[in-house]
Amino acid sequence: MSDSVVLRTIGGMLFPYILVYGLYVQMHGEIGPGGGFQAGVLVAAAFILHALLFGKELTDRLLPTWLVDLAMSLGVLLYIGVGILGLVKGRYFLDYSVLDPTHPAHAEALGMTLVEAGVGLTVASVILTMVRKVNGESS
Amino acid sequence: MSDPVLLINVILLVIAVVTAIAAMWTRDLLGAVMLMGIYSLLLAIEWANLFAMDVSYTEAAVGAGAATILLLTALTRTGIREKAGPNFHPTALLTVLVTGGLLIYGTADMPRFGDPQAPATVNVAPEYIAQNVGKVDAGDDGPENDFGDHVPNTVTAVLASYRGYDTMFETAVIFTAGVCVILILRPLSPSARRETAQNQEDA
Numbered sequence: 001m002s003d004s005v006v007l008r009t010i011g012g013m014l015f016p017y018i019l020v021y022g023l024y025v026q027m028h029g030e031i032g033p034g035g036g037f038q039a040g041v042l043v044a045a046a047f048i049l050h051a052l053l054f055g056k057e058l059t060d061r062l063l064p065t066w067l068v069d070l071a072m073s074l075g076v077l078l079y080i081g082v083g084i085l086g087l088v089k090g091r092y093f094l095d096y097s098v099l100d101p102t103h104p105a106h107a108e109a110l111g112m113t114l115v116e117a118g119v120g121l122t123v124a125s126v127i128l129t130m131v132r133k134v135n136g137e138s139s
Numbered sequence: 140m141s142d143p144v145l146l147i148n149v150i151l152l153v154i155a156v157v158t159a160i161a162a163m164w165t166r167d168l169l170g171a172v173m174l175m176g177i178y179s180l181l182l183a184i185e186w187a188n189l190f191a192m193d194v195s196y197t198e199a200a201v202g203a204g205a206a207t208i209l210l211l212t213a214l215t216r217t218g219i220r221e222k223a224g225p226n227f228h229p230t231a232l233l234t235v236l237v238t239g240g241l242l243i244y245g246t247a248d249m250p251r252f253g254d255p256q257a258p259a260t261v262n263v264a265p266e267y268i269a270q271n272v273g274k275v276d277a278g279d280d281g282p283e284n285d286f287g288d289h290v291p292n293t294v295t296a297v298l299a300s301y302r303g304y305d306t307m308f309e310t311a312v313i314f315t316a317g318v319c320v321i322l323i324l325r326p327l328s329p330s331a332r333r334e335t336a337q338n339q340e341d342a
Contacts, residue, residue, distance in 0.1 A: 025196075030295045033192035041200040048208055069321070076314045079307050094303040112299040119310050126317035127205050133324035134212045 002053050011053040018046035026120045030109060036116035040123025048131050056135065065132070068125045075122030079115045148188055155181040166221040172210045179203040193294040267297055 002008055022042035029035030051059040086095035096111025097104040155178055162174035179202025186195035250257035298306050327335065 029292065030299075031291050033196050033292065033294075035193070035292075035295050035298065038193070038196045038200050041197075041205050045200070045204050045208075048205075072314060072317050076310055079310055083303070083307065094307070096300070108300065112295065115299050115303065115306070116295070119306065122310050122314050122317070126313050126320075129317050130320050131205075131209055131212055133320050134209060134216070136216070 008053050011049055015046055015050055018042060018049065022046060022124075026116065027113070029116050030112055036119030037123050039116075040120040040125075041127060043120070043124040044127035044131075047128050051132075051135075056132070063128075068128055068132075071121045072125035072129065075118040075120070075125070078118035078121065082111055082114050082118075144188065148185065151181055151185045151188070155185070166223075167219065168214055168217075168221055169211075169219040171221075172207060172214065175210070176203045176207040179206070193292075267293055267301060 002011075022039045022045075025034035025042060026036060026039035029039070047059055047063060050062065082096070082099075083094040086098050087093050089098040091098050094111075094115075097107045099110045099114075100107035158174050158178040158181065162171045162178065165171050165174070179198055183195045183199035183203065186192075186198055250259075254260070
């Protein structure tokens with residue numbers, strides 16, 4: 001936890017912007033540079049900054065450990081779930097076209113968005129967990 | 140050396156190598172971590188210079204950001220001075236020289252940088268760039284709604300579509316890493332904690 005007023009004020013102002021930027025990179029991955037992996041790291045960095053500035057107890061209250069653990073597995077499940085949906089609908093594994101059979105291009109974009117969201121969730125929670133665990137948890 | 144971009148690349152790489160050597164040389168681990176962060180940032184600029192925007196992004200976010208913070212956090216637990224010892228390891232130097240020599244020998248077989256006739260450029264890349272997957276236009280909403288019915292960022296298209304299996308297992312690997320960290324660094328169980336306390340008392 002930082003005692004510096006300047007760091008805490010500027011960091012507190014930056015925190016939401018880093019989060020929004022992370023979401024932008026996540027949603028905009030198909031169009032510009034970036035994607036789930038980079039977005040995940042950015043979102044994790046925002047929470048790490050928060051923990052450095054305001055103490056890990058406050059960050060734990062903002063984002064409880066169980067939620068991060070849940071997001072970690074949900075990300076992988078989301079990715080695999082999209083794949084299995086293809087199998088269930090009688091197509092190939094990870095065949096995105098089952099998401100919108102009338103318009104394969106839209107299905108493609110939707111499928112990519114979903115799997116990238118899965119990647120982002122997992123990466124963000126794993127990096128956050130690593131830093132939290134190495135830092136030592138209060139629990 | 141008339142090409143200004145080449146000049147910038149060379150300058151960046153020279154600074155990166157100097158930073159890497161300085162990071163190895165210094166016994167101040169805090170300084171070494173900072174130097175590695177600078178090294179990653181320089182490489183990120185270098186990737187951006189080579190138009191590899193996604194790689195540059197990752198290098199800046201992971202190399203200069205997450206890895207630096209992780210190492211700094213680890214340093215708060217270990218101390219910031221390197222243990223005194225010999226600064227010269229002949230075996231390590233030999234290994235690095237042999238591996239480096241082999242890698243440089245390997246580059247002799249690689250096509251010239253940016254060669255349009257290189258195998259990587261003529262075989263699968265045109266198909267990726269043509270974006271065959273998802274290029275079926277239902278024609279219901281006009282071109283402005285769907286970027287011509289393809290994904291403009293080829294890197295994302297390759298990662299999430301052409302190599303969807305690869306990316307899925309990469310995500311699984313990251314997940315496994317997270318689970319391992321949780322298992323290894325979990326709080327001790329009450330009985331194990333008592334045992335550790337007992338051992339510390341004995342010592």
